[in-house]
Amino acid sequence: MKIRQVGANMTEVHIPGATILFSYETPVAxxxxxxxxxxxxxxxxxxxxxxxxxxxxxxxxCKFTEKPQEFFEHLVQVKPMDGLIPAYV
Structure with missing residues:
Protein backbone atom coordinates (compact mmCIF):
# COMPACT_ATOMS: atom_id res chain seq x y z
CA MET A 1 0.00 0.00 0.00
CA LYS A 2 1.21 3.49 -0.86
CA ILE A 3 -0.22 6.79 0.29
CA ARG A 4 0.25 10.00 -1.68
CA GLN A 5 -0.94 13.51 -0.81
CA VAL A 6 -2.33 15.01 -4.04
CA GLY A 7 -3.72 18.27 -2.66
CA ALA A 8 -4.97 19.98 0.44
CA ASN A 9 -7.07 17.35 2.24
CA MET A 10 -6.84 15.06 -0.84
CA THR A 11 -5.02 11.75 -0.56
CA GLU A 12 -4.59 8.78 -2.88
CA VAL A 13 -4.22 5.33 -1.41
CA HIS A 14 -2.73 2.77 -3.80
CA ILE A 15 -3.63 -0.84 -3.09
CA PRO A 16 -3.34 -3.89 -5.36
CA GLY A 17 -5.92 -3.44 -8.10
CA ALA A 18 -7.09 0.07 -7.24
CA THR A 19 -6.26 3.66 -6.38
CA ILE A 20 -8.71 5.28 -3.97
CA LEU A 21 -9.19 9.02 -3.49
CA PHE A 22 -9.83 10.24 0.02
CA SER A 23 -11.31 13.66 0.64
CA TYR A 24 -10.39 14.49 4.21
CA GLU A 25 -10.81 11.04 5.84
CA THR A 26 -13.49 9.63 3.53
CA PRO A 27 -12.96 7.44 0.44
CA VAL A 28 -14.96 9.12 -2.33
CA ALA A 29 -13.63 7.94 -5.72
CA CYS A 62 -12.53 10.60 -17.03
CA LYS A 63 -15.72 8.69 -17.75
CA PHE A 64 -17.02 7.39 -14.41
CA THR A 65 -19.87 5.49 -12.83
CA GLU A 66 -21.49 6.44 -9.54
CA LYS A 67 -21.51 3.82 -6.79
CA PRO A 68 -22.97 3.76 -3.26
CA GLN A 69 -20.63 4.96 -0.50
CA GLU A 70 -20.48 1.37 0.81
CA PHE A 71 -18.56 0.36 -2.35
CA PHE A 72 -15.67 2.65 -1.33
CA GLU A 73 -15.83 1.63 2.31
CA HIS A 74 -15.54 -1.99 1.20
CA LEU A 75 -12.49 -1.23 -0.99
CA VAL A 76 -10.51 0.06 1.99
CA GLN A 77 -11.47 -2.52 4.61
CA VAL A 78 -8.53 -4.04 6.45
CA LYS A 79 -8.85 -7.80 6.44
CA PRO A 80 -7.11 -10.29 8.73
CA MET A 81 -4.09 -11.86 7.07
CA ASP A 82 -1.86 -14.62 8.34
CA GLY A 83 -2.90 -13.95 11.93
CA LEU A 84 -1.17 -10.54 11.92
CA ILE A 85 -4.37 -8.57 12.39
CA PRO A 86 -6.87 -9.90 14.92
CA ALA A 87 -10.28 -10.66 13.47
CA TYR A 88 -13.00 -8.96 15.50
CA VAL A 89 -16.58 -10.10 15.26
Missing amino acids: AQVFEKTGVRYYRTEKRGSTTTSKHIGKWLDG
Whole structure:
Protein backbone atom coordinates (compact mmCIF):
# COMPACT_ATOMS: atom_id res chain seq x y z
CA MET A 1 0.00 0.00 0.00
CA LYS A 2 1.21 3.49 -0.86
CA ILE A 3 -0.22 6.79 0.29
CA ARG A 4 0.25 10.00 -1.68
CA GLN A 5 -0.94 13.51 -0.81
CA VAL A 6 -2.33 15.01 -4.04
CA GLY A 7 -3.72 18.27 -2.66
CA ALA A 8 -4.97 19.98 0.44
CA ASN A 9 -7.07 17.35 2.24
CA MET A 10 -6.84 15.06 -0.84
CA THR A 11 -5.02 11.75 -0.56
CA GLU A 12 -4.59 8.78 -2.88
CA VAL A 13 -4.22 5.33 -1.41
CA HIS A 14 -2.73 2.77 -3.80
CA ILE A 15 -3.63 -0.84 -3.09
CA PRO A 16 -3.34 -3.89 -5.36
CA GLY A 17 -5.92 -3.44 -8.10
CA ALA A 18 -7.09 0.07 -7.24
CA THR A 19 -6.26 3.66 -6.38
CA ILE A 20 -8.71 5.28 -3.97
CA LEU A 21 -9.19 9.02 -3.49
CA PHE A 22 -9.83 10.24 0.02
CA SER A 23 -11.31 13.66 0.64
CA TYR A 24 -10.39 14.49 4.21
CA GLU A 25 -10.81 11.04 5.84
CA THR A 26 -13.49 9.63 3.53
CA PRO A 27 -12.96 7.44 0.44
CA VAL A 28 -14.96 9.12 -2.33
CA ALA A 29 -13.63 7.94 -5.72
CA ALA A 30 -11.60 5.10 -7.17
CA GLN A 31 -9.66 3.96 -10.20
CA VAL A 32 -10.11 0.18 -10.39
CA PHE A 33 -8.05 -2.11 -12.60
CA GLU A 34 -10.51 -4.72 -13.89
CA LYS A 35 -10.06 -7.54 -16.39
CA THR A 36 -11.84 -5.43 -19.01
CA GLY A 37 -9.68 -2.35 -18.36
CA VAL A 38 -9.47 0.61 -16.03
CA ARG A 39 -12.75 1.93 -14.64
CA TYR A 40 -13.42 5.03 -12.59
CA TYR A 41 -16.04 5.36 -9.88
CA ARG A 42 -17.28 8.17 -7.67
CA THR A 43 -19.56 8.10 -4.68
CA GLU A 44 -23.21 8.88 -5.25
CA LYS A 45 -23.32 10.38 -1.76
CA ARG A 46 -23.33 14.16 -1.89
CA GLY A 47 -20.84 15.71 0.49
CA SER A 48 -19.44 19.16 1.03
CA THR A 49 -18.62 21.61 -1.74
CA THR A 50 -14.93 21.01 -1.11
CA THR A 51 -15.29 17.23 -1.42
CA SER A 52 -17.20 17.70 -4.69
CA LYS A 53 -14.33 19.85 -5.96
CA HIS A 54 -11.79 17.19 -4.92
CA ILE A 55 -13.71 14.51 -6.84
CA GLY A 56 -14.12 16.74 -9.88
CA LYS A 57 -10.43 17.62 -9.97
CA TRP A 58 -9.35 13.99 -9.58
CA LEU A 59 -11.75 12.61 -12.19
CA ASP A 60 -11.29 15.51 -14.64
CA GLY A 61 -11.84 14.17 -18.15
CA CYS A 62 -12.53 10.60 -17.03
CA LYS A 63 -15.72 8.69 -17.75
CA PHE A 64 -17.02 7.39 -14.41
CA THR A 65 -19.87 5.49 -12.83
CA GLU A 66 -21.49 6.44 -9.54
CA LYS A 67 -21.51 3.82 -6.79
CA PRO A 68 -22.97 3.76 -3.26
CA GLN A 69 -20.63 4.96 -0.50
CA GLU A 70 -20.48 1.37 0.81
CA PHE A 71 -18.56 0.36 -2.35
CA PHE A 72 -15.67 2.65 -1.33
CA GLU A 73 -15.83 1.63 2.31
CA HIS A 74 -15.54 -1.99 1.20
CA LEU A 75 -12.49 -1.23 -0.99
CA VAL A 76 -10.51 0.06 1.99
CA GLN A 77 -11.47 -2.52 4.61
CA VAL A 78 -8.53 -4.04 6.45
CA LYS A 79 -8.85 -7.80 6.44
CA PRO A 80 -7.11 -10.29 8.73
CA MET A 81 -4.09 -11.86 7.07
CA ASP A 82 -1.86 -14.62 8.34
CA GLY A 83 -2.90 -13.95 11.93
CA LEU A 84 -1.17 -10.54 11.92
CA ILE A 85 -4.37 -8.57 12.39
CA PRO A 86 -6.87 -9.90 14.92
CA ALA A 87 -10.28 -10.66 13.47
CA TYR A 88 -13.00 -8.96 15.50
CA VAL A 89 -16.58 -10.10 15.26
